[in-house]
Amino acid sequence: MAEYHFPLLTALIFFPLGACVVLFFLREPARVRVFTLAASLIELGLAIPLLGFDLGTSAFQFVEHHAWVPAWGLSYYLGVDGISILMIALTVALLPLCVLCSWRYIENRVKEFHFCLLFMTSACIGVFCALDFVLFYVFWEAMLVPMYLLIAVWGGPERRYASIKFFLYTLAGSTLLLVALIAFRIAGGTFSIPELMEKGFSVQLQTWAFLAMALAFAIKVPMFPLHTWLPAAHVEAPTAGSVLLASVLLKMGTYGFLRFCLPLTPVAAQHFAPMMIAFSLASIIYGGAVALGQTDMKKIIAYSSVGHMGFVTLGIFLFNLHGAQGALFQMLNHGITTGALFMMVGAIYERSHSRQVVDNLGLSSYLPAYIGFFGLFALSSFGFPGTNNFVGELLVLIGAFRSNPWIGAAAIPGAMLAAAYLLRLLQKLAWGEPSKARGWKDLNGREWSYLLPAAVFVLYIGLAPRIVFRIIDPSVEHLLAGFRTETALAMPACPKARAAGMVQGKTTDDPVKLSSIVRSPQGGM
């Protein structure tokens, strides 16, 4: 690992905060927008040294380690690996797009809006960089307030309900995460995540900690049946809020599974994998089925998120290479595609002032460029070959079939449902009977500028996914190798595993059966 002396990650986290402070001294909305756009582009420039990421290792890179509260073992510990670097890149890249897509949409309290955007970005990057458990938690929670304000202040008519629901769900989930991290601190003697990964924990601790963490992360993802905050929040949030929510916030849940649940609680993760897989499949099918029945464009995309994130969690809990690769791919792809779809809804909302499908029919003759982009993103969203989602979804499905054909078979209808609701939406938007669309202008330069980058990435990742594989593979392989050794080590400790079973409510008196549960998803590779 190359020594890197400039505190790159600190700069990435604190530059937007510094920009927040400067915002206080600006008055005119136009200046605020230009300033935030400039700041976001500088932030993007700051992230360029991340390209120096060493592809050959699974170790954490760009590490910064300083004491924070030495008496309590807290440290300011940052670093990235193949799992987090893509998420950081995604967050940094989305910021200018969010500023651009709010250029006209946000008219009141412009300064505060951009303040929230910048603050959010800081916290999100912090979540993906933090290697100290408490630092992670600080960023994880700090992000709630600006997101709450984005929905509650600039949201739609039901914004108060939606924002409180969002806050309550996510905070309720993360309170137990706090307890879990304290338990790890006492049992493992440190808050440092890389050090905790090296340690083994008792099965009982793993079981409880897994359940506590899984609750927090499953709410964030969100997994069925904890998903109900998501459609409300998405529908009410302003465009930039929806984009951040879909592209970055949801990823924190799956990132949490990959960063904490698998390395810290491998035995419990394996034990509860059937449950998690069942919930993932339920999310895929349920999200798709509900999306099919919606008339609000944002709701369709929101429920499609539930389904897509179901693929991610499914991939994670298959514990094989293809599943994990596919999950990481989907995290990135869903961020790009769904973010872009939300921006498209925002763009048409600026013209029709309605998100209902019936108010936006027959756009193909009046807004051909718009429909062109929409078509591309819709195809990408249901995993059309040649687009980015195809790669990820295919990998997850391969992983699922390798693990157990029934799991794969159960996930297939979800993929088909996605095609159904998105094609239906696309068909109406493109060829429905035009109601009001006459006279609307096609995409302007600003809209091109935020849709084009997303479109480029959709096709680039779809056609040449190799670069993403090279980034994620060392870390994924390291993660799975560590996972296998730890679960294999835990095998002789059957009585403890039985205790874990008892926690779940069933008494597994038959050790043979238990070990078969534990062993079964090893088929991959």
Next chain:
Amino acid sequence: MACRVEWILPELYQLLMILVLFLWSLGNSRWKPRVDAWIPWAAGLGFVVSLFSFGARGMLFADAYRIDALSQFFKAAIAFGFAVTVLNATRQQTIEARKKADYFLLLALSALGLMILASAVELLTVYLAMELSSYSLYALIPLRDREKGAAEAGIKYILFGAVATGLALYGFSYILASQHTSYLAELAGRDWSWAASPLAVVGLTLFLGGFFYKLALFPFHFWAPDVYQGASNETATYVSTLPKLGAIVLLIRLTSLLKPGLEITTILAVLAALSMTYGNLAALIQTDVKRILGYSTVAHAGYVIVALVAASTQGMAAAAFYAVAYLLMNLTCFWVVCRIAPDGRNVELDDLNGLHRRAPGLALILAVGAFALLGLPPTAGFMGKLFLLTSAWDHGYNWLVVVAALNTAVSLYYYLNMVRHAYTQDEPLRPAPALQPGAGFGLLWGGLLAVLVLAVGILPAPLFQAALKAGSAILP
């Protein structure tokens, strides 16, 4: 025994201030400059003075008065809180100008009692210090013009206080009868299990009751919301912050008697769980901001106890840290409450509507205070809670930690409600009082408090080191 003046410098300074205030309150007011012109500076100087004796260590007055890291830590905190409450009270409208010197005299007396309480290590001394701080409050609470509720609150506080004091004295007699000493240092060596001396356990429980009353711990909390609502905003600011510090410091000292697993520790743990749950649930349905903060006090009293049941150095340090964090965040919230009601009325949730337009700075300060009380990072409230919960884990009370964590989720709603009214509602239902001239005053000091809340949350190490030293004064 050698006694050096600098050991008790904060108390002496406070006494000096009291004497001057006493003289000020005498005679005709016409020839005197206004008391609120100088008292905030004098109180601020008191904080500086308390820092001078921060490192003092010693025993005084037949070993009944102990100057150690813990007492000096809390004295500095009390002096700081006193300075802020005095500064806050200078703009009080609901008190006649000629009564102001008396008002500050009583405040200063109460704070002196708390300072003595921080050093008292003998039960009678403890009792006297507690009474000194309470008696002045009995007189302070009804001091509010144009409000009948104040008298009701005053009577309620006196009656509840008298009962609690009676209980404490009664318990003290049992402790003396069974353990034959009133010195904490000797009491710490005795056996406090039910099997060994049931009388002592009963006595200690009753004695603690007196302090739970100060701390507003369930089931001694009934006075808190009513008194906060009845007393003037400025008085409520004092009552909700400083006496808690006194109660916490004494509980920290008493914790040296408690070991995890003792019956009395379990009683404490159960009370803590009930207190936080009850406080949070009751706060959910309140509409008066001071009542909300009153019930939030009940909940926070429960949180502090979480650190004490562990009976470890870390636990003491966590409790001391949390006490200061609580002081800061509650002062921040009350500061905003006092500023947005310059005519001294009680603030309803609906009065907060549209605060972001009328006073964006105050709205931001309120948000910082409320999120800190909730325990969101990066505020002092989060760090305090992290230290509390970490210190209590694996000492046999894990369930209490889980209850405390879950309570955060319950409390979210009412804290968020204040922010929600300030930020997302537009028009107040009744005409809002015009913000007083000199809004810069409210912004400057309120902003400073909010910055402190954030600073302690982001860089807690210096304060925590001091708290750790204070904690190891009890359990090395």
